[in-house]
Amino acid sequence: MLGLTHYTTLSIVLFLIGLFGFILRRNLIVMLVSLEIMLNAIIILFASISHFTKDISGYIIVFFIIAMAAAETAIGLSLVVLIYKKLKTVYSDEITNFKG
Amino acid sequence: MNWDLVIFYYLAFAMVISSILxxxxxxxxxxxxxxxxxxxxxxxxxxxxxxxxxxxxxxIVYAGAILVLFLFVVYLINLRKETTRSIFVRRCSLALIIFLIFFGMFFTNLMLVFRNKPFIQAYLPFNFNEKASDVWWIANYLFKNYLLQFEIIGVILLIAVLGSVFLIRKVKSINN
Structure with a gap:
């Protein structure tokens, strides 16, 4: 039978994939996409808990998470474009300006 | 045949494989x-x-707005292909601790999945109430109990728009 644990297992696997991508990759855009994968794992977790406990609060938190993800993406991508204009690179190990 | 599990496993494997790739x-x-x-x-x-x-x-929001924003930035920035991958050898112990915590959570969940009875069961046409859809419930709670949070998320979105415009304009004025 389909239970809550299926959804939490899927959520943990997706969160691990996003964390792996965030640590492994050097491209700032791919790091932001990995953040989106982690946020989607959190969305699955909240929606499944909200469904299985018959409480609507989890769906409302999912609504807020999606709005917050839109704001975070706008700010993050504008910062990436700004970094590319200044430094001509988007790789996180080549941005070494603050070392002095 | 149990269609709940078939649909769930198809969606789960498609999500995991596409995100890994x-x-x-x-x-x-x-x-x-x-x-x-x-x-x-x-x-x-x-x-x-x-x-x-x-x-x-x-x-609408993810596939229509956020991913299109990512695609525009990828097209805007002329990238070469990433050839080497960085390996975090010095942070190996920290990564191992994080991996063990998450693997413990994953393994516990998997044990609970393969037991015969998960502690809460689900059926595929899920509804909170037969008379009202979830749009009614979300609207009812969002505009009664969570009104302050709704206003705050509106202000956060406004600040995001203003902030991104401000960041781009500041660089232009410095360059000119």
Whole structure:
């Protein structure tokens, strides 16, 4: 039978994939996409808990998470474009300006 | 045949495989498109959880706005392909601790899945109430109990728009 644990297992696997991508990759855009994968794992977790406990609060938190993800993406991508204009690179190990 | 499990396992494997391929791909355009595949599958997963409104929001906001924003930035920035991968050897112990914590959670969940009875069961046409859809419930709670949070998220979105415009304009004025 389909239970809550299926959804939490899927959520943990997706969160691990996003964390792996965030640590492994050097491209700032791919790091932001990995953040989106982690946020989607959190969305699955909240929606499944909200469904299985018959409480609507989890769906409302999912609504807020999606709005917050839109704001975070706008700010993050504008910062990436700004970094590319200044430094001509988007790789996180080549941005070494603050070392002095 | 148990269609609940078939649909769930199809969606889960499609999401996991597309996100793994997206994270490991060298080309950022392939990454964004594979994550788009993952997000559409996740919208249908939310549909199996009984929320039509969140499915629509997921497709409109994520697939329609956020991923298109990523694609525009990928097209805007002329990238060469990433050839080498950095290996975090010095942070190996920290990574091992984090991996062990998450693997413990994953293994505990998997044990609970393969026991015969999960502690809460689900059936595929999920609804909170037969008389009202989830749009009614979300609107009712959002505008009664969560009104202050709704206003705050509106202000956060306004600040995001103003901040991104301000960041871009400041660089132009310095360059001129």
């Amino acid at each position: 997206g994270v490991l791909s060298n080309n950022p355009i392939y990454t964004v498109l594979l994550v788009l595949v993952m997000i559409v599958h996740q919208a249908f997963l939310l549909l199996t959880l009984g929320s039509e409104f969140l499915t629509a929001i997921q497709i």
